[in-house]
Amino acid sequence: MSSSSKNIIKIQSLNKVYGSDFEALKGVNLDIRRGEVLALLGPNGAGKTTLISAICGIVRPSSGVITVDGHDIQRNFRITRSLIGLVPQELTTDSFETVWNTVSFSRGLFGKEPCPDHIEAVLRSLSLWDKKDNMLRTLSGGMKRRVLIAKALSHEPRILFLDEPTAGVDVSLRKDMWKIVEDLKTQGVTIILTTHYIEEAEEIADRIGVINHGKLILIEEKNALMSKLGKKQLLLELTKPLDNIPSEFQNFDLVLSEDQHLLTYTFDSASESHDISEFLIKIQSHSIQYKDLRTKQSSLEEIFVTLVQEAEGDKEGVITAE
Amino acid sequence: MNIYGVIAIFNYEMARMKRTLIQSIVAPVVTTSLYFVVFGAAIGSRIQQVEGVSYGAFIVPGLVMLSLLTNSISNASFGIYFPKFSGTVYEMLSAPISAMEVVLGYVGAAATKSVILAMIILATAGVFIELEIRHPVLMLLFVFLTATSFSLFGFILGIWADNFEKLSVVPTLLITPLVFLGGSFYSTEMLPPIWQTIALMNPVLYLVSGLRWSFYEISEVNVLVSLSCIGVFTCLCLLVIAIIFRTGYRLRA
Numbered sequence: 001m002s003s004s005s006k007n008i009i010k011i012q013s014l015n016k017v018y019g020s021d022f023e024a025l026k027g028v029n030l031d032i033r034r035g036e037v038l039a040l041l042g043p044n045g046a047g048k049t050t051l052i053s054a055i056c057g058i059v060r061p062s063s064g065v066i067t068v069d070g071h072d073i074q075r076n077f078r079i080t081r082s083l084i085g086l087v088p089q090e091l092t093t094d095s096f097e098t099v100w101n102t103v104s105f106s107r108g109l110f111g112k113e114p115c116p117d118h119i120e121a122v123l124r125s126l127s128l129w130d131k132k133d134n135m136l137r138t139l140s141g142g143m144k145r146r147v148l149i150a151k152a153l154s155h156e157p158r159i160l161f162l163d164e165p166t167a168g169v170d171v172s173l174r175k176d177m178w179k180i181v182e183d184l185k186t187q188g189v190t191i192i193l194t195t196h197y198i199e200e201a202e203e204i205a206d207r208i209g210v211i212n213h214g215k216l217i218l219i220e221e222k223n224a225l226m227s228k229l230g231k232k233q234l235l236l237e238l239t240k241p242l243d244n245i246p247s248e249f250q251n252f253d254l255v256l257s258e259d260q261h262l263l264t265y266t267f268d269s270a271s272e273s274h275d276i277s278e279f280l281i282k283i284q285s286h287s288i289q290y291k292d293l294r295t296k297q298s299s300l301e302e303i304f305v306t307l308v309q310e311a312e313g314d315k316e317g318v319i320t321a322e
Numbered sequence: 323m324n325i326y327g328v329i330a331i332f333n334y335e336m337a338r339m340k341r342t343l344i345q346s347i348v349a350p351v352v353t354t355s356l357y358f359v360v361f362g363a364a365i366g367s368r369i370q371q372v373e374g375v376s377y378g379a380f381i382v383p384g385l386v387m388l389s390l391l392t393n394s395i396s397n398a399s400f401g402i403y404f405p406k407f408s409g410t411v412y413e414m415l416s417a418p419i420s421a422m423e424v425v426l427g428y429v430g431a432a433a434t435k436s437v438i439l440a441m442i443i444l445a446t447a448g449v450f451i452e453l454e455i456r457h458p459v460l461m462l463l464f465v466f467l468t469a470t471s472f473s474l475f476g477f478i479l480g481i482w483a484d485n486f487e488k489l490s491v492v493p494t495l496l497i498t499p500l501v502f503l504g505g506s507f508y509s510t511e512m513l514p515p516i517w518q519t520i521a522l523m524n525p526v527l528y529l530v531s532g533l534r535w536s537f538y539e540i541s542e543v544n545v546l547v548s549l550s551c552i553g554v555f556t557c558l559c560l561l562v563i564a565i566i567f568r569t570g571y572r573l574r575a
């Protein structure tokens with residue numbers, strides 16, 4: 001339970017039942033590593049926000065244990081909550097407060113002595129400094145989002161939850177957001193974010209978790225995930241159209257394009273690479289000429305869609321078996 | 323104890339009052355003056371004295387009580403209802419602050435505001451009549467306890483309410499009638515005996531009576547009974563709040 005242990009958050013058999021029978025989380029086990037950026041993906045209603053709310057104390061777990069830095073979130077809520085900053089999914093702000101007041105309020109609420117220097121630094125880093133005396137209702141949606149981030153950072157948290165930080169945010173602000181995450185990571189802050197933009201997870205996350213129907217169906221290093229599940233494709237642009245794929249190639253997963261000019265070979269990037277050289281030698285021996293050659297790796301998005309579909313398939317399997 | 327958290331909530335709530343300074347101060351001055359003009363001048367010219375006190379002076383404790391009750395309830399209920407309504411309550415729920423500290427911040431601010439208002443009303447009354455307060459410390463104690471207990475009640479109301487209508491229905495349809503029927507502007511001795519008995523079932527009567535005793539040493543019921551009434555009410559409210567936070571009622575899903 002030392003504060004230097006590898007995992008900063010431990011979640012064991014977490015269940016959440018809303019009302020009398022809606023199971024939003026079903027036996028979630030998850031260890032979040034100190035200093036990592038973890039992206040949680042999952043379709044609408046999967047339970048991402050519920051999971052975050054349970055850790056932060058907004059939603060009461062129905063059963064299960066959550067510890068933050070070795071402390072139980074219910075028994076030692078003062079310690080665990082002061083370590084956490086939360087940027088909620090919904091844009092909720094007090095319209096008539098100024099930026100400066102609302103951010104200072106957050107710091108006080110989290111039990112920290114006033115520190116105008118810190119608030120100033122946070123506002124400057126989020127490009128909100130010249131808006132500090134503006135009322136919140138005069139800010140644009142993107143600025144309000146930043147104010148929520150400033151509020152979450154006002155008390156110097158060691159863990160930051162960002163629930164869809166880039167929903168409805170333009171490209172440049174999204175890039176800013178990624179930069180902020182990167183800076184916080186270098187300061188050693190553990191970051192958990194949810195997103196529907198897979199390229200975002202691909203860009204900034206160290207690990208990726210996928211939630212569907214209240215279950216954590218996958219948690220994996222991003223790179224390992226990409227190479228493990230990722231399919232690679234070798235595309236050959238042929239000099240002359242090919243009538244059909246020679247039968248010697250039946251062991252290879254090949255597709256010939258309609259116009260007979262593009263040959264696509266799909267292979268598993270995790271398996272040995274001699275497959276490709278073998279393939280290219282075969283191409284050579286059949287005197288198939290090509291003018292260009294490129295490879296393509298499947299994106300997280302494709303991986304994600306496949307995963308969720310598989311999970312749906314499993315579920316259906318269970319239903320028909322009953 | 324998260325003292326900075328309590329201060330943050332307190333200041334935040336007081337800042338709301340500062341934003342509406344004119345409304346907060348001018349409104350009670352105008353209403354109090356109206357009461358004096360209407361009740362004091364119109365009725366007071368017919369009723370010279372009530373139990374040895376001029377009619378104008380007689381209604382002062384009632385006016386103070388009316389303002390204390392309605393303002394404590396509406397301040398505290400709006401204070402907690404609004405974050406719930408706008409969604410900003412997420413921050414309080416995720417902060418390292420205990421239920422009782424939250425209550426201290428909200429109820430402390432609401433009660434402070436009503437005490438300030440009560441003082442403004444007293445000062446306004448002083449313009450129309452000569453104020454006489456025999457037991458100032460007891461008077462302040464009554465004002466303070468009433469403000470606190472009814473702010474607690476307002477806090478509960480704000481948590482219970484899930485729309486604006488419920489929020490305003492209690493002060494206007496429950497509290498105001500009780501104050502008017504509770505001997506604020508007349509002595510129950512002026513009523514027929516049967517109504518005197520019914521009036522004794524009105525809790526507000528005990529508050530008004532106690533406060534009036536601290537002014538003029540005249541009362542409908544013993545002043546100690548009045549004090550215990552407020553004490554019991556405060557404890558009841560605290561108990562309900564403790565239950566609310568233990569069960570997460572209407573705050574945590």
Ligand SMILES: Nc1ncnc2c1ncn2[C@@H]1O[C@H](COP(=O)(O)OP(=O)(O)OP(=O)(O)O)[C@@H](O)[C@H]1O
Binds near residue numbers: 018019
């Ligand atoms: N307070 C609540 N009461 C009842 N049901 C709820 C409540 N909050 C969430 N739910 C339900 O729990 C499920 C999970 O919701 P949650 O908000 O955690 O999903 P999410 O993964 O964050 O979705 P999104 O991507 O749309 O934000 C949903 O079916 C939702 O309707």
Ligand SMILES: [Mg+2]
Binds near residue numbers: 048049050089163
């Ligand atoms: Mg969500």
